[in-house]
Amino acid sequence: MKKLLLLTFFCLPLLSMSTGIEKAASMYICTGPKATVYHASKKCRGLNRCSGEVKEISLADAKEMKRRACKICY
Numbered sequence: 001m002k003k004l005l006l007l008t009f010f011c012l013p014l015l016s017m018s019t020g021i022e023k024a025a026s027m028y029i030c031t032g033p034k035a036t037v038y039h040a041s042k043k044c045r046g047l048n049r050c051s052g053e054v055k056e057i058s059l060a061d062a063k064e065m066k067r068r069a070c071k072i073c074y
């Protein structure tokens with residue numbers, strides 16, 4: 001029992017660290033009406049066809065907007 005407690009104690013900071021990184025990651029989206037994906041790179045060719053603006057957002061925001069990961073840069 002004590003061992004299990006120690007294990008969770010050591011794993012927790014690691015878990016929060018990895019989620020912290022994910023939150024800080026920037027994604028790029030096109031604000032055009034036909035855009036449905038988010039991109040890992042600003043230079044992705046999928047963004048070249050963008051009819052709106054290219055905006056930098058967080059991954060959490062991209063998920064909230066129901067965007068899928070771009071097939072070209074992922």
Ligand SMILES: [Zn+2]
Binds near residue numbers: 041044047070
């Ligand atoms: Zn892309």
